[in-house]
Amino acid sequence: MMILGWKKRYKEILNEFKYAEKEDKESAIILNSILKKTNVNKKIINLIKGKTVLVIGSGPSLASAIPKLKNYKKIVKIAADSSIKPLVANGIIPDIIVTDLDGDVKTLEKIGKTKCVFVVHAHGDNIEKLEFVKKFKNCIGTTQSTPFDKIENYGGFTDGDRGVFLANHFQAKKIILMGMDFGDQIGKYSETKRSDRKRKLMKLKRGESLLKWLSSFTKAELFTTSKAIEGFKKISYKELDIIIT
Numbered sequence: 001m002m003i004l005g006w007k008k009r010y011k012e013i014l015n016e017f018k019y020a021e022k023e024d025k026e027s028a029i030i031l032n033s034i035l036k037k038t039n040v041n042k043k044i045i046n047l048i049k050g051k052t053v054l055v056i057g058s059g060p061s062l063a064s065a066i067p068k069l070k071n072y073k074k075i076v077k078i079a080a081d082s083s084i085k086p087l088v089a090n091g092i093i094p095d096i097i098v099t100d101l102d103g104d105v106k107t108l109e110k111i112g113k114t115k116c117v118f119v120v121h122a123h124g125d126n127i128e129k130l131e132f133v134k135k136f137k138n139c140i141g142t143t144q145s146t147p148f149d150k151i152e153n154y155g156g157f158t159d160g161d162r163g164v165f166l167a168n169h170f171q172a173k174k175i176i177l178m179g180m181d182f183g184d185q186i187g188k189y190s191e192t193k194r195s196d197r198k199r200k201l202m203k204l205k206r207g208e209s210l211l212k213w214l215s216s217f218t219k220a221e222l223f224t225t226s227k228a229i230e231g232f233k234k235i236s237y238k239e240l241d242i243i244i245t
């Protein structure tokens, strides 16, 4: 089942970025054919339902978030794509990774067979990367088009905001953003080529607006330690310590 109102937003994304829905669908069909039937959904429910979860992105505040994250060993961490390289390098293994497979391949390979759950997004521009999911022990697939068979659509666009939509879908009690500084500065850990910067900023804008939309209907309490974002309560790291303990 798709989140109410997603179709309209997806059409806007197709128009803005000139993506072809047909290609998104083709990609999802390929991912579906590679994935095995699993009980990974149950694992995600156990990790998220009724819990406080952190969603970690690659914005500028990721650098200051890393020392804090080292202390939060038991809190569920949902990490977006390119944030996993600095996280893993600092000994922080996320519980869930949301990726369209354009992050650091070596890091993905390193933790592919751990208990980490991979939520892999198939879209028209990553078809040639989908084979990589064979390296993951725990993996589910998503699409931004219509879900079917093993392929889900929880809503969201960029890896980071899809992490928040995932946490909403699986009924997290509290969702706290770290390194999610939507705005006009691309974080240094984000693997964005110079030539892709303009498009990346457009993607971040779209991600931010989707999170504002989510804040209008989610039952989860929303917080951010990153740059202020409408609908999320801005908290300091000190306040985060209190919320988490």
Ligand SMILES: Nc1ncnc2c1ncn2[C@@H]1O[C@H](COP(=O)(O)OP(=O)(O)OP(=O)(O)O)[C@@H](O)[C@H]1O
Pocket: 056, 057, 058, 059, 060, 080, 081, 082, 083, 100, 102, 103, 158, 159, 160, 161, 179, 180, 181, 182, 183, 185, 186, 187, 189, 190, 191, 192, 203, 204, 207
């Ligand atoms: N200022 C920021 N710079 C970079 N990433 C940010 C920023 N603020 C939030 N994020 C989140 O961090 C996530 C991870 O960054 P990453 O560069 O891996 O993006 P991505 O979604 O994989 O983008 P794409 O696949 O289009 O290149 C983004 O999806 C985004 O939601």
Ligand SMILES: Nc1nc2c(c(=O)[nH]1)N=C(CO)CN2
Pocket: 019, 020, 024, 100, 123, 124, 125, 144, 157, 158, 159, 203
């Ligand atoms: N077709 C298509 N869809 C996407 C793309 C992309 O590059 N192409 N990038 C995304 C996250 O950054 C999410 N969705």
Ligand SMILES: [Mg+2]
Pocket: 081, 082, 099, 100, 101, 102, 103, 159
């Ligand atoms: Mg990505």
